[in-house]
Amino acid sequence: METVEMNSVSLKRSRSEDDVANADEIKRQKISGKSKTENDSGQSVETVAEQCDKSLLEDTKKETIPNEESEEQEDEELEGSDEDGDPESFADMMKHGLTESDVGITKFVSSHKGFSGILKERYSDFVVHEIGKDGRVSHLDDFSVPVDDEDPSEETFTVLSDEDKQRLEELQLLKNKETSVAIEVIEDTKEKRTVIHQAVKSLFPGLETKTEDRDGKKYIIAYHAAGKKALANPRKHSWPKSRGSYCHFVLYKENKDTMDAINVLSKFLRVKPNIFSYMGTKDKRAITVQEIAVLRITAQRLAHLNKCLMNFKLGNFSYKNHPLKLGELQGNHFTVVLRNITGTDDQIEQAMHSLREIGFINYYGMQRFGTTAVPTYQIGRAILQNNWNEVMDLILKPRPGAEKGYLVKCREEWAKTKDPAAALKKLPVKRCVEGQLLRGLLKYGMRNIISAFGIIPRNNRLMYIHSYQSYVWNNMVSRRIEEYGLRAVPGDLTLKGATAVHIEEGDVDNYTIHDVVMPLPGFDVIYPKHKIGEAYKEMLVADNLDINNMRHKIRDYSLSGAYRKIIIRPQNVNWEVVAYDDPRIPLFTTDLDKLEGKPLPVLPTDGKFRALKMEFSLPPSTYATMAIREVLKMDTSIKNQTQLNTTWLR
Numbered sequence: 001m002e003t004v005e006m007n008s009v010s011l012k013r014s015r016s017e018d019d020v021a022n023a024d025e026i027k028r029q030k031i032s033g034k035s036k037t038e039n040d041s042g043q044s045v046e047t048v049a050e051q052c053d054k055s056l057l058e059d060t061k062k063e064t065i066p067n068e069e070s071e072e073q074e075d076e077e078l079e080g081s082d083e084d085g086d087p088e089s090f091a092d093m094m095k096h097g098l099t100e101s102d103v104g105i106t107k108f109v110s111s112h113k114g115f116s117g118i119l120k121e122r123y124s125d126f127v128v129h130e131i132g133k134d135g136r137v138s139h140l141d142d143f144s145v146p147v148d149d150e151d152p153s154e155e156t157f158t159v160l161s162d163e164d165k166q167r168l169e170e171l172q173l174l175k176n177k178e179t180s181v182a183i184e185v186i187e188d189t190k191e192k193r194t195v196i197h198q199a200v201k202s203l204f205p206g207l208e209t210k211t212e213d214r215d216g217k218k219y220i221i222a223y224h225a226a227g228k229k230a231l232a233n234p235r236k237h238s239w240p241k242s243r244g245s246y247c248h249f250v251l252y253k254e255n256k257d258t259m260d261a262i263n264v265l266s267k268f269l270r271v272k273p274n275i276f277s278y279m280g281t282k283d284k285r286a287i288t289v290q291e292i293a294v295l296r297i298t299a300q301r302l303a304h305l306n307k308c309l310m311n312f313k314l315g316n317f318s319y320k321n322h323p324l325k326l327g328e329l330q331g332n333h334f335t336v337v338l339r340n341i342t343g344t345d346d347q348i349e350q351a352m353h354s355l356r357e358i359g360f361i362n363y364y365g366m367q368r369f370g371t372t373a374v375p376t377y378q379i380g381r382a383i384l385q386n387n388w389n390e391v392m393d394l395i396l397k398p399r400p401g402a403e404k405g406y407l408v409k410c411r412e413e414w415a416k417t418k419d420p421a422a423a424l425k426k427l428p429v430k431r432c433v434e435g436q437l438l439r440g441l442l443k444y445g446m447r448n449i450i451s452a453f454g455i456i457p458r459n460n461r462l463m464y465i466h467s468y469q470s471y472v473w474n475n476m477v478s479r480r481i482e483e484y485g486l487r488a489v490p491g492d493l494t495l496k497g498a499t500a501v502h503i504e505e506g507d508v509d510n511y512t513i514h515d516v517v518m519p520l521p522g523f524d525v526i527y528p529k530h531k532i533g534e535a536y537k538e539m540l541v542a543d544n545l546d547i548n549n550m551r552h553k554i555r556d557y558s559l560s561g562a563y564r565k566i567i568i569r570p571q572n573v574n575w576e577v578v579a580y581d582d583p584r585i586p587l588f589t590t591d592l593d594k595l596e597g598k599p600l601p602v603l604p605t606d607g608k609f610r611a612l613k614m615e616f617s618l619p620p621s622t623y624a625t626m627a628i629r630e631v632l633k634m635d636t637s638i639k640n641q642t643q644l645n646t647t648w649l650r
Contacts, residue, residue: 097401098366098375099637104474105363105626107481109567110354114633115343117612119625123255123285124586125337128624130279130290131330131617138289140252140591143306143315145299159192159199168222169270172204180223188218196220202301204270239296244319246277246293249302252591253312257284261312262292268305269297277323280332280620287590293324313592331619333572336628337587338612345577348612351631352575355616358486359514359569360630361477364470365623366637373401380468383461383557385544388449395437396423410434418446433460450554458556465557469520472539477518477566480532486513486567491530493517493563500563502529513567522561523550570616570627579607587611 100106120126130138160168160183167181183200185193197209200222207222239245253261258281266273275295282288294302299317306313343351370376374394382390398411410426411434417423420441427435433456440452453461488494488511492503495517503511518532519525521540527533527547540547551558578587580603586593589600614631618624625636 097371097373097637098369100366100629100635102637103364103366103369103375103377103471104476104478105361105366105629106478107361108630108633109358109361109481109486110351110630110633112350112354112633113343113347115341115347115351116634117338117341117343117632119336119338119628119636120285121339121583122586124287124590125339126283126286126624127335127588127590128282128286128288128290129333129335130282130288131333132279132291133328133330135330137333138250138291138316140250140289140313140315141595143303143313143595145303145317146319159195160203165203168200168204168207171222171224172207172270174224180221182212182214182219182221185218185220193218193220202298244321246295246320246323247297247299247302248291248293248318248320248324249299249314250289250316251292251312251314252287252289253282254287255285256311258282258288258290260284264309264312265294265302265305268308269301271297277325279324279326279329282332289591291324293320293322295323315595327620329620331617331622332624333615333617334624334627335588335613335615336624338614338628338632339580339583339587340609341577341612343612348575348577351633352573352614355570355627355631356573357569359567360627361481362565362568362622363474363477363626365625367623367625368470369467371401372403373399375471376464376467377471380464380466380471381543381545383465384468384550384552384559386553388453391453392437392441392449396434407432407434410438414438420446462556465559469522469559469561472536473518473520473564475539476532476536479535480518480528480566483531488512488516489530491528491533493519493526493528495563500526502526514565514569516566517563518566520559520562520564521547521550522559525561525563564621568618568622568627570618572615572617574616575612575614578603578611578613579605580609580611581607583609587613 132138164181164183167178169175171178171181183196185196193211197211197220200207200209200220204222207224210221210223212219212221251258251261258278262273262276262278266276271294275297277293278290280290282290299319302314302317306315341348368376374397379391379394382388382394396411396414398408398415406426406428410423413419413426414423420438424430424435424438424442427438429435430439436456437452440455441449443455444451484492488503488508490503490505490508492511493500494503494511494515495501500517500519503516519527519536521536527536537547550561580587585601587601587603589598612631614628616624616627618627629636
């Protein structure tokens with residue numbers, strides 16, 4: 001097997017992601033099938049006032065949920081900037097961004113000639129189905145709700161007016177000084193009062209109710225049962241003992257990341273986001289299907305949200321006695337369309353056969369390193385060096401490239417004044433990393449940067465040093481393949497269970513490249529016994545770090561290290577080349593299309609364009625973009641993509 005140097009050409013993409021997303025919103029029918037209006041921010045909002053409380057749509061923009069440990073999440077959290085302006089100006093700004101070679105991604109394993117194609121021209125061209133720990137692929141194929149005599153009636157969801165819901169929510173969240181809310185019973189019957197009692201208790205966990213007579217009229221009085229703790233702890237006594245405490249369901253979402261989706265669900269349900277659990281976060285710019293579990297929320301309430309929600313659907317409900325745990329999955333199954341491909345049939349066959357038989361280099365993808373002129377690994381390196389002035393400078397200093405306008409102004413103010421308060425005033429969004437660090441500096445002062453940096457949530461801080469580990473790993477793997485090719489050699493590492501051992505001379509024939517692992521640097525790993533072991537040391541010495549002392553005086557920043565396979569061979573690889581004329585039409589049916597009975601798209605036998613439809617399954621923490629890179633032989637960095645975008649648009 002031959003290794004091939006990377007060409008200096010780019011994966012072609014038709015336009016900036018925001019442009020495409022906006023076009024898709026117009027071109028593609030929303031998944032709820034309802035009519036839509038626009039709110040003041042220009043965001044589409046469905047006209048379902050009778051079903052949903054509109055105020056919640058505004059609230060969802062204001063809150064984020066706590067961070068969880070997840071490699072996929074790390075990649076998105078550190079990308080704190082979006083492109084503004086027309087494609088040309090964005091392309092000019094992205095000249096300062098990273099390319100693959102900047103982060104050690106330089107090798108290919110296959111020998112076929114590369115070709116170009118458009119990745120994610122539409123977000124619906126990238127579909128992800130989660131694979132559970134039992135090997136079952138998640139699909140949305142059932143909207144039915146488990147029958148349960150304990151569930152409230154459908155009238156429960158409509159008996160309260162929007163005004164009542166607003167007042168009850170303010171009471172539940174302790175947003176005003178009121179100690180109770182009185183709801184007049186217009187049609188006074190025992191049945192009507194019962195429905196109102198059920199509605200308040202089921203829709204607003206933590207509130208209790210009682211009936212009172214006032215001036216000859218009946219009122220339902222809602223009040224707090226247990227103060228502030230009630231909101232975080234769903235009502236235990238109202239949950240049937242025979243029913244599992246967790247409602248598991250399949251979440252189908254379009255063009256939304258998992259964190260945002262859970263935020264929206266928690267706002268509509270009026271619960272804390274931390275009662276939701278999941279096995280992994282999924283891409284934003286894609287259609288994704290995954291399992292979610294929620295504590296003591298009925299399937300009936302969740303199913304009711306399908307009338308309200310935009311861009312996602314819930315289904316396949318069941319009750320179980322356990323939540324989901326992060327990382328407890330076998331991986332993900334990808335369905336990807338690469339449009340407007342230029343490769344010949346022979347090139348495509350060679351590329352896909354190689355992907356199936358050999359695989360691809362298991363590089364950490366570009367999203368691991370951020371999108372601006374200051375890569376996240378540089379900040380991680382400064383943390384490990386204990387160089388806190390450098391950490392502060394890298395996060396806050398002005399940088400060329402694509403960033404939101406308010407961040408540019410904040411950085412300029414910081415460079416000019418070094419005044420945290422003045423720079424903070426330029427930030428309308430205080431929850432970004434820059435805002436959190438500035439608030440820390442305001443609180444602890446410029447002489448205590450460590451404490452100031454500590455205000456940033458722990459997982460976000462760890463993202464930086466994980467990014468540095470990934471940077472080292474990518475570079476070392478490229479060196480390993482350059483030096484020894486695609487075969488196991490003496491001194492390589494392989495795993496025996498969870499323990500890494502060296503491959504000895506006499507055993508080398510028992511191993512292939514697919515058995516070889518490489519370490520992420522840390523205090524609890526061993527290194528190869530050949531030239532690459534020394535290369536690790538040399539790289540860290542050049543970065544003023546000691547490979548034999550990866551413990552940090554701040555425990556959080558001590559790196560234990562880990563092992564990662566250098567070649568991944570995807571499973572369930574299938575592909576098909578199709579012709580099409582209209583770039584707006586989908587080239588396959590989704591789970592939702594099937595549920596709604598939409599027919600397969602009718603494609604011409606000899607269309608203007610050709611697309612490659614490919615499917616494959618990958619284990620957790622591997623990057624589908626790196627598999628696609630191997631097929632196309634192209635640089636997947638935003639910098640290279642946008643340079644071609646503007647040419648294509650002209």
